Amino acid sequence: MKLLVCISQTPDTTAKISFSADGKEFNAAGVQFIMNPYDEWYALVRACELKEALGGTVVVLNVGPAANDKTIRKALAIGADEAVRIDADPKSAGFVAKQIAEYARNEQFDIVFFGKETIDYNGSEVGAMAAEYLDLPYVSYASKLDVNGNLATLEREIEGGIEVLEVNTPFVLSAAKGMAEQRIPNMRGIMAANTKPLKVVPAVPYQENVVAAQFTLPPPKAGVKLVQPDQMDELVRLLHEEAKVI
Amino acid sequence: MVLVFAESPRGQFKKAAFEAVTFGKKLADQMGTSCAAIVLGAAQNAGELGRYGAARVLQVSADALNQIDSQVYAQVLAEAAKQLGASVVVLSHTSTGKTIAGRLAVRLDAGLVSGVNALPNAGGAALRVKKSVFSGKAIAEFDITSAVKVVSLMGNAVRPDASGNPVSAEALSIAPPAARVKVKEVKTQEGTVPLPEAEVVVSAGRGMKEPGNWGIVEDLASVLGATTACSRPVADSHWRPHHEHVGQTGIAIRPNLYIAIGISGAIQHLAGVNNSKTIVVINKDPEAPFFKAADYGVVGDLFEVVPKLTEAVKKFKAQQ
Numbered sequence: 402m403k404l405l406v407c408i409s410q411t412p413d414t415t416a417k418i419s420f421s422a423d424g425k426e427f428n429a430a431g432v433q434f435i436m437n438p439y440d441e442w443y444a445l446v447r448a449c450e451l452k453e454a455l456g457g458t459v460v461v462l463n464v465g466p467a468a469n470d471k472t473i474r475k476a477l478a479i480g481a482d483e484a485v486r487i488d489a490d491p492k493s494a495g496f497v498a499k500q501i502a503e504y505a506r507n508e509q510f511d512i513v514f515f516g517k518e519t520i521d522y523n524g525s526e527v528g529a530m531a532a533e534y535l536d537l538p539y540v541s542y543a544s545k546l547d548v549n550g551n552l553a554t555l556e557r558e559i560e561g562g563i564e565v566l567e568v569n570t571p572f573v574l575s576a577a578k579g580m581a582e583q584r585i586p587n588m589r590g591i592m593a594a595n596t597k598p599l600k601v602v603p604a605v606p607y608q609e610n611v612v613a614a615q616f617t618l619p620p621p622k623a624g625v626k627l628v629q630p631d632q633m634d635e636l637v638r639l640l641h642e643e644a645k646v647i
Numbered sequence: 648m649v650l651v652f653a654e655s656p657r658g659q660f661k662k663a664a665f666e667a668v669t670f671g672k673k674l675a676d677q678m679g680t681s682c683a684a685i686v687l688g689a690a691q692n693a694g695e696l697g698r699y700g701a702a703r704v705l706q707v708s709a710d711a712l713n714q715i716d717s718q719v720y721a722q723v724l725a726e727a728a729k730q731l732g733a734s735v736v737v738l739s740h741t742s743t744g745k746t747i748a749g750r751l752a753v754r755l756d757a758g759l760v761s762g763v764n765a766l767p768n769a770g771g772a773a774l775r776v777k778k779s780v781f782s783g784k785a786i787a788e789f790d791i792t793s794a795v796k797v798v799s800l801m802g803n804a805v806r807p808d809a810s811g812n813p814v815s816a817e818a819l820s821i822a823p824p825a826a827r828v829k830v831k832e833v834k835t836q837e838g839t840v841p842l843p844e845a846e847v848v849v850s851a852g853r854g855m856k857e858p859g860n861w862g863i864v865e866d867l868a869s870v871l872g873a874t875t876a877c878s879r880p881v882a883d884s885h886w887r888p889h890h891e892h893v894g895q896t897g898i899a900i901r902p903n904l905y906i907a908i909g910i911s912g913a914i915q916h917l918a919g920v921n922n923s924k925t926i927v928v929i930n931k932d933p934e935a936p937f938f939k940a941a942d943y944g945v946v947g948d949l950f951e952v953v954p955k956l957t958e959a960v961k962k963f964k965a966q967q
Contacts (some may be wrong), residue, residue: 412781414782414895414914414915414918415914418781418784418785420785438895438896442896494749494759495752495753495758495759498749498753520781520782520895520918521780521781522780522781522787523762523778523779523780523781523782523899524760524761524762525745525749525761525762526748526749526752526759526761527749528749529717529745529746529747529748529749529750530749530750530752530753530759531749532717532718532749532750533718533721533749533750533753533754534753536718538716538717538718538827538828539717539718539746539750539828540746540828541717541742541745541746542742542745542746554831557742558742558890559656559742559743559833560656560661560741560742560841560843560844561835561836561839561840561841562833562834562835562836562841563833563834564830564832564833564834565830565831565832565833565834566828566829566830566831567828567829567831568827568828568829569827572827572828578889578892578896578897579889609792610756610757610758610791610792610793611758611759611760611789611790611791611792612773612789612790612792613787613788613789614775614788614789614790615787615788616780616785616786616787616788617785617786617788618784618785618786619783619784619785619786622939622940622941622942623942625928625938625939625941625942625943625944626942626943626944627943627944627945627946628943628944628945629945629947630945630946630947630948630951630952630955631955633945633952633955633956633958633959634959634962634963636927636943636945636956636959637956637959637960637962637963638963639943640904640925640927640943641963644904644924644925644942644943646847646903646904646924646925647847647871647904647960647963
């Protein structure tokens with residue numbers, strides 16, 4: 402099978418988030434970046450498992466600047482065979498989806514994997530957009546994937562339940578919890594990653610139609626109001642009269 | 648005009664649809680235009696959407712639309728948006744909306760912002776929308792600059808307003824293409840409000856010590872009409888089912904009231920719950936990081952505090 406895993410680089414979960422003084426741009430100074438956890442733990446690991454079981458190739462793709470190569474090498478250390486970086490500093494989901502689709506269009510991938518969303522812009526947009534550009538079926542929030550020949554069976558989390566789906570390859574999916582378990586790269590993988598191919602390709606033009614106008618930090622919490630453990634009537638009163646939530 | 652896709656999973660509208668129509672109507676008022684709702688497949692009482700502000704309710708009926716395939720839905724919605732001359736299309740940021748929104752935006756050559764959590768500012772040529780980013784650690788405003796715009800609305804962001812009148816649903820004839828994704832089965836968890844839709848959530852963590860102790864959590868949830876949830880270690884230990892896991896890797900929620908019992912409040916947990924309107928933390932450790940994110944806190948033994956809170960809620964409900 403030929404599998405494509407699209408990975409994004411995001412600030413670490415624990416990173417302190419700040420913006421330029423005018424609130425126009427994210428301030429990357431001092432921020433540690435990681436592979437988007439859903440791309441790594443669920444999409445990439447499941448793709449590697451399928452390749453190991455069924456044979457084939459896993460290609461990882463990132464749309465980003467050269468600084469992302471470290472994250473891409475980590476994906477190769479986890480088990481991807483080769484990597485492609487589309488050289489750009491993306492400003493929108495639409496841009497990223499367009500680049501991915503242009504690359505994937507002539508490569509005949511059986512499955513294109515995304516994580517369910519990124520932990521920075523929380524959009525859950527790129528997978529569906531890329532699927533549309535590629536005119537392929539799309540299954541989002543997949544929590545289970547099995548492949549038998551060209552037929553895939555998936556489970557997908559919906560509100561208050563699970564859908565069981567069937568789709569023929571080729572198709573696009575976004576992966577959620579349940580799809581696979583996190584895999585820590587071993588020393589052999591890390592060594593091998595340095596010699597695996599990483600191809601850099603130029604971006605195609607894209608007309609932006611969503612522009613980040615302003616970033617702000619949420620107003621600080623007023624501080625916790627402590628209620629004594631034997632004063633639960635008082636807590637209920639506060640929730641009713643002050644917070645107005647019951 | 649503003650076109651709202653009103654979801655009707657398994658033939659029934661849920662809160663997400665009423666919120667989306669309410670949002671669409673308020674946005675249409677700002678823009679000086681009208682709001683129409685579109686329903687795909689079977690739905691009971693589609694005309695009821697008029698109560699939430701839809702001047703017209705259009706229903707496309709076809710067997711192929713009774714299950715959701717993103718390609719089929721996006722194609723039909725795009726065709727409807729073009730026929731009706733919609734300038735903004737509103738969807739719900741649900742499992743369905745997330746699957747369709749991106750496709751629809753590409754088909755309509757539209758800018759998309761998903762997970763919008765406040766009424767937009769439609770004053771200028773661009774549509775300015777607000778959403779939570781960096782897992783709740785920041786707020787972003789985006790300008791959508793394309794002629795046609797697509798937004799999806801976060802749950803619990805807008806209160807449904809049913810002050811209008813029902814209308815008669817009109818049939819709209821658009822032939823759907825063949826589905827390529829086949830739904831084999833839907834396994835539903837009956838009886839409780841799904842976590843993404845819940846207004847009150849009672850959640851518990853490792854402080855519960857063992858799964859047999861969950862009775863006090865369920866009792867509190869029951870008197871509050873709340874949905875139960877849990878932290879990641881609890882789900883990973885199989886003390887509670889995985890679908891109850893809230894946090895960064897599990898489900899992100901934004902209820903009006905989140906009560907966290909015996910959960911320390913690791914940043915990965917907060918990332919999934921910090922958009923809750925009010926947070927109550929019950930923990931015996933006064934140094935638990937969750938207190939920093941809480942509105943109300945109780946430092947004490949949860950096995951004593953939780954039953955007392957349940958009794959207090961019962962007393963309060965009896966007086967109402």
